[in-house]
Amino acid sequence: xxxxxxxxxETEVLNxxxxxxxxxxxxxxxxxxxxxMPDVHKLEEKYGxxxxxxxxxxxxNRRLAIxxxxxxxPTMIMYVNGERAEVLTPDKINSIEDVENMIKKFYE
Amino acid sequence: xxxxxxxxxxxxxVIIGGGPAGxxxxxxGSRSKLDVLVIEKEKFGGxxxxxxxxxxxxxSIENCTGPALTERMKKQAEEFGTTFVKDEIVDxxxxxxxxxxxxxKEEYHAxxxxxxxxxxxxxAGFKNERELRGRGVSYCATCDADFFEGLDVAVIGGGDSAIxxxxxxxxxxxxxxxxxxxxxxxxxxxxxxxxFNHPKIKFxxxxxxxxxxxxxxxxxxxxxxxxxGEVSELAVNGVFVFVGLDPKSEIFxxxxxxxxxxxxxxxxxxxxxxxGVFAAGDVTQKTLRQVITxxxxxxxAAIAAEEYINEKFGK
Numbered sequence: 216x217x218x219x220x221x222x223x224x225e226t227e228v229l230n231x232x233x234x235x236x237x238x239x240x241x242x243x244x245x246x247x248x249x250x251x252m253p254d255v256h257k258l259e260e261k262y263g264x265x266x267x268x269x270x271x272x273x274x275x276n277r278r279l280a281i282x283x284x285x286x287x288x289p290t291m292i293m294y295v296n297g298e299r300a301e302v303l304t305p306d307k308i309n310s311i312e313d314v315e316n317m318i319k320k321f322y323e
Numbered sequence: 324x325x326x327x328x329x330x331x332x333x334x335x336x337v338i339i340g341g342g343p344a345g346x347x348x349x350x351x352g353s354r355s356k357l358d359v360l361v362i363e364k365e366k367f368g369g370x371x372x373x374x375x376x377x378x379x380x381x382x383s384i385e386n387c388t389g390p391a392l393t394e395r396m397k398k399q400a401e402e403f404g405t406t407f408v409k410d411e412i413v414d415x416x417x418x419x420x421x422x423x424x425x426x427x428k429e430e431y432h433a434x435x436x437x438x439x440x441x442x443x444x445x446x447a448g449f450k451n452e453r454e455l456r457g458r459g460v461s462y463c464a465t466c467d468a469d470f471f472e473g474l475d476v477a478v479i480g481g482g483d484s485a486i487x488x489x490x491x492x493x494x495x496x497x498x499x500x501x502x503x504x505x506x507x508x509x510x511x512x513x514x515x516x517x518x519f520n521h522p523k524i525k526f527x528x529x530x531x532x533x534x535x536x537x538x539x540x541x542x543x544x545x546x547x548x549x550x551x552g553e554v555s556e557l558a559v560n561g562v563f564v565f566v567g568l569d570p571k572s573e574i575f576x577x578x579x580x581x582x583x584x585x586x587x588x589x590x591x592x593x594x595x596x597x598x599g600v601f602a603a604g605d606v607t608q609k610t611l612r613q614v615i616t617x618x619x620x621x622x623x624a625a626i627a628a629e630e631y632i633n634e635k636f637g638k
Binding site (some may be wrong): 242243244245246247250251273274277281282283284286287288290304306307309310 | 541
């Protein structure tokens with residue numbers, strides 16, 4: 216997992232075109248996010264060859280998160296060629312399977 | 324039914340739901356040396372685990388956050404031998420002496436079942452509420468509050484939950500506007516006092532939210548005064564909705580008796596109309612839905628289940 220922030224977000228996510236980029240938006244106080252994180256790491260082992268995995272701590276990068284239209288946690292976004300291709304908002308994430316299903320759509 | 328080998332394990336009690344009712348039932352059941360399984364689909368602790376401060380739970384003076392209290396409840400049940408599993412229940416068959424509970428991952432068999440699925444926050448019903456959920460519209464201040472540091476938020480509702488969460492939000496937000504459809508609050512007097520005296524909290528009375536506006540994320544709320552009909556707009560980054568609860572009882576419809584709102588009807592021993600099936604906590608028909616009443620229900624249900632098992636199965 217690459218930890219992205221306001222300094223490297225553009226390079227690592229928006230200007231990156233080699234592979235789809237998955238970004239896990241989390242926060243220090245978001246227990247759901249912290250619970251899901253080990254499983255997200257496992258997904259990286261499984262799908263990391265064709266998808267780039269990043270995480271963004273919104274507690275330290277709030278403006279950046281809001282600029283990416285993130286206003287709830289956890290939110291998971293898949294970027295393709297710097298564009299937001301699919302967004303999973305917190306209400307759509309009941310379990311890690313929901314996250315895996317989104318990732319699979321971009322794994323080819 | 325497939326997989327007869329799975330029939331080999333029959334639990335004494337299968338508890339559906341891992342909130343305070345389910346955890347308390349687990350504790351009491353296991354303490355009676357019964358073989359108890361608690362099934363939770365999302366997060367142990369239930370709604371209580373998303374509550375910031377549980378200052379009305381007896382004994383919870385220090386470290387009384389929802390997550391801390393429910394974590395202790397789970398640990399306590401675990402120490403007495405309760406088994407926990409994460410699975411989502413999709414169907415049940417309560418017709419036989421051995422009850423069948425079907426999960427996405429596995430099928431569970433039990434002599435008794437305690438339904439403790441709880442309730443969830445009701446939607447307020449304004450336009451774009453669903454579309455902007457998780458994009459500024461929230462039902463959990465504990466989960467999302469820190470996101471709104473330095474921003475302006477609104478809270479809809481006038482009960483204990485609304486005021487408690489509004490007070491919690493003041494730790495982060497620049498301003499908290501409570502929008503209530505009446506001109507008085509239903510919340511406990513002590514909470515009201517704190518809210519009225521808080522410099523960051525403002526009130527908009529006799530008002531409902533008609534619509535949430537924003538390009539992908541919430542930017543403002545359209546408000547309507549129910550007395551004057553006057554329409555106005557309030558710029559906020561977040562809105563937290565606390566307007567009541569709905570029971571999570573859909574999969575039990577037609578299987579156990581419930582009222583017109585979907586709350587399961589029980590007697591004082593938490594027995595449903597089906598032999599061997601009990602219900603506890605927020606999912607039941609009751610006058611007060613609190614952590615303490617849920618925990619009490621769970622204890623009563625577990626002991627009633629034990630009595631039933633002794634009589635029925637001579638265990």
